[in-house]
Amino acid sequence: MPLRLLRASLILSAVVLAGCNGSIDDIAPKATQELSPKLISDMKTKGMSQTSPIMVRIFKEEGKLEVWKQKTTGRYDLLASYDICKWSGKLGPKYIEGDRQAPEGFYTVQPGQMNPNSSYYLSFNIGFPNAYDRVHGRSGQHLMVHGACSSSGCYSMTDAQVGQIYALAREAFKGGQTSFQIQAFPFRMTAANMARYKDDPNYAFWTMLKEGYDHFEITKVPPKVDVCEKRYVFNQISDQPMSAAGACPVTAQPESLQTAYQTYTKTYEAAFSTAANGGSKLAPMSSIGGLKEAAIVAEWSKKRSRGERVPMEPPSLNPDGSVTQTDRMGRIDSPAGRKMAALEAEKEAKEKAAAAKKAQAVAAATPPAPTVPAAAQVTPVEVTPETGVAEPKAGFLSGLRRRMASTN
Numbered sequence: 001m002p003l004r005l006l007r008a009s010l011i012l013s014a015v016v017l018a019g020c021n022g023s024i025d026d027i028a029p030k031a032t033q034e035l036s037p038k039l040i041s042d043m044k045t046k047g048m049s050q051t052s053p054i055m056v057r058i059f060k061e062e063g064k065l066e067v068w069k070q071k072t073t074g075r076y077d078l079l080a081s082y083d084i085c086k087w088s089g090k091l092g093p094k095y096i097e098g099d100r101q102a103p104e105g106f107y108t109v110q111p112g113q114m115n116p117n118s119s120y121y122l123s124f125n126i127g128f129p130n131a132y133d134r135v136h137g138r139s140g141q142h143l144m145v146h147g148a149c150s151s152s153g154c155y156s157m158t159d160a161q162v163g164q165i166y167a168l169a170r171e172a173f174k175g176g177q178t179s180f181q182i183q184a185f186p187f188r189m190t191a192a193n194m195a196r197y198k199d200d201p202n203y204a205f206w207t208m209l210k211e212g213y214d215h216f217e218i219t220k221v222p223p224k225v226d227v228c229e230k231r232y233v234f235n236q237i238s239d240q241p242m243s244a245a246g247a248c249p250v251t252a253q254p255e256s257l258q259t260a261y262q263t264y265t266k267t268y269e270a271a272f273s274t275a276a277n278g279g280s281k282l283a284p285m286s287s288i289g290g291l292k293e294a295a296i297v298a299e300w301s302k303k304r305s306r307g308e309r310v311p312m313e314p315p316s317l318n319p320d321g322s323v324t325q326t327d328r329m330g331r332i333d334s335p336a337g338r339k340m341a342a343l344e345a346e347k348e349a350k351e352k353a354a355a356a357k358k359a360q361a362v363a364a365a366t367p368p369a370p371t372v373p374a375a376a377q378v379t380p381v382e383v384t385p386e387t388g389v390a391e392p393k394a395g396f397l398s399g400l401r402r403r404m405a406s407t408n
Contacts, residue, residue, distance in 0.1 A: 036164060042080075085158050092104065103140075123162070191268050200287050235257060236248075
């Protein structure tokens, strides 16, 4: 093998291995940028070390991504809150590949999911589908938190934001954290918000997520998350393994947590009742209408990826079962889109040429209209009241004759 090709092969191998194993320092300098002085100062103020564990919370409706970090007490505190640049889809979970939904639920990020060579500046895979998603037959891949402020099912940040979030995760891994938790919610799960969405078709799913939300609110420690009987369970301790599809085993929970949760729930229920009866001036956001809407959007996504002309925005399923879509049409600017545009233009040109050729053939086969000889042409006549004689219609000669007849 020539020396130049050997060197290129070794470099490529190093890049691939680093992408798989999360060894990033020698490949992507943007992945090694320092934490901002403000973050470091805030850590000191709140009793955190640079390498202490982190946790991420995401709220769709509010458009926020929060990074929580462990203090010396073992409890977590909010370190930084970022405005999400873009997230796609509606409120509600992700169902199938192509539905453009950003996931909701509890996910885990390990070092191997960090991508320093992302096409979107920096990124990390949130871990969709998890055990809950898989047992419900949900599909999708490459669901990320990334930069570039562009989203088709991900949570997208600015490059500067994701650079700092990435650095916080990197430092936590250096400190020995083996994975960090992402909690993705449709909104802050307060009594007022839950009351606003009590009639939403996703309410049962959100109520299940809320238990994990509440546990963190009470303890300020990321909850232990498992799946059994096709549902999430939180902070349950068992000697038996959990099966996502199987029956939940006998479990126990710390008594202090049970007591705190009961008190928290009692306060919440009173607030929920007040909010539900009082109404809210803030209208709910639209949410996905289950697997049916997911399938409609996924079909739109397939056509779009093939380069076909589609409505500019994904179709939306209305509560009455009708589908709304914009009249503005377009195609994706990609190799597939440009190829499809060229094929359609070629087809249209051929159809026009065939139509013109057919019109010429019809014209050539049509005999000309017969010509009437001048002598056979009939001159219109009229009867003049003066003479009672039929004469040609008004003209120079007929007018002259009438004047001559009237003088005789």
